[in-house]
Amino acid sequence: MPRMICRIRHRAGEPLGLAIYPAATLMTLPREVREMIYEPLLIDSSPITVYSEPPYAPDDDEKARIHSRSSKFPHLALSLFRVNRIIAIESASLFYHHNTFKFGGRHQPTLSYINVHPKNTDYWDALYSFLYCIGPRNRARLRYIEADISRPLPVTKDTDGTVSSLVTDSWMRKVHARDQHKRIYPPVHDGPYSSLVFDDVSPAIDAVFRILGHHGFKLQLGLIMEFGIWPRLYSEEYLSGWSEEVPDHVEAMRKRFTRLPNREGERVEVLWKGGGNKSRFIWSSARLVKDGWEIVGVQDIFGPPTELDSRINWRTSVSFTLRRKGISSL
Known part of the structure; x- marks a missing residue:
């Protein structure tokens, strides 16, 4: 009463x-x-890190910091989700609609394109798990997601379709999910790789765009690339970075699964964000545009965020945002 x-x-x-x-x-x-x-009580001005795995073996102090309660978001009143059914629906709707959800945030920037940690830090699997767990009602309310995406792992594809890669510092090979997709681009890697080596395409990419679907609000998916590494990185002497294998596959899955019922575009917009040496980016920008990339924005970096490597010369660095243009063959 x-x-x-x-x-x-x-x-x-x-x-x-x-x-x-x-x-x-x-x-x-x-x-x-x-x-x-x-x-x-529920909206944070900063991205909410849902899942983050360091791309290196942390020491004991780092483990304590990563897994401590203080590293979560205690200032958000998520207990509202457990008050009653009506308040849970209303608060969850606001929480998922107005916050940016981050996967990763542990990219280690570097001045040298060679000094890249071999651990792959893509978060497609974690992103799919999150989307699956929050349910269709909350998925439809999402508007902003960010996820780290590393330079793709070089893999070989045998004649029977088996995809494998060499384990770091070992003679053994790791077998990946069977590749059902036709390879479009030759490999673009530093060093004398075999012509049979390709950029790995995670099967979780298909799953992420399939579960997002075309129902719900417009969603912006920002893919954060490692500092100094981007697709088809050009300089005066060499071609390195990625091929367009992964970006084109992302674009194909975006069009296939998130196209709106009225055929007026897609629910999901994918933006590729990164940073690097200003002169190297300017040198490769013309070729990026020629190869089907739209340069959405470029901004000088005037000071390093606290978590980034102090070795970077920020006075000559830029951050940039790219969008993969539609390709008729996709």
Whole structure:
């Protein structure tokens, strides 16, 4: 039974009386007012890191920092999800609609394109797990996701379709998921790799775009590349970086699974974000445009974020955003 409130009622020309009525509760307020209450409790101005795995073996202090409660987001009142069904739906709708969800954030920038850690830090599998767990209602509310994506792992494809790669510092080979997709591009790698080596295409890419689908709000998926590494990185003397194998596959899956029912574009927009030496980027930008990339924005970096490597010369570095243009063959 709701709590009752008793107030003295006084009207001109009438004797004093008592008015008894139920006390106001959160559920008696209009939904617009309730959402104004939820906003400061559930919306973060910074991206919310859902999953992050360091691309190196952390020491004990680093493990404690990564897994400590303070590294989560205690300032958000996620306990609202457990109050009752109505408040859970309303608060979850606001939480997933207005926040940016981050996967990764542990890229280690470097000045040298050779000094790349061999551990692959793509987060396609973690992203799919998150999308699967939050359910279709919350997936439809998502608008902003960011995920780290590393330079693709070089793999070989045998005549029977088996895809494998050499294990670092070992003679053994790791077998990957069977590749069902036709290879379009030759490999683009530093060093004397075999002509049979290709950029690995994760099968989780298909799963991510399939589960996102075409129902829901427009969603921006930002793929954060390692510092100094981007597709078809050109300089005066060599060609390195990625091929367009992974970007074209991402674009194909985006068009295939997220195209709106009215055929007016796709629900998901993919932006490729990165950074690197200014002169190297300027040198390769013309070829990027020629090879089907749109340069959305370029900005000088004037100071290093605290988590980035102090060896980088920020006065000559830029951050940039790319969009893969549609290709008729996709």
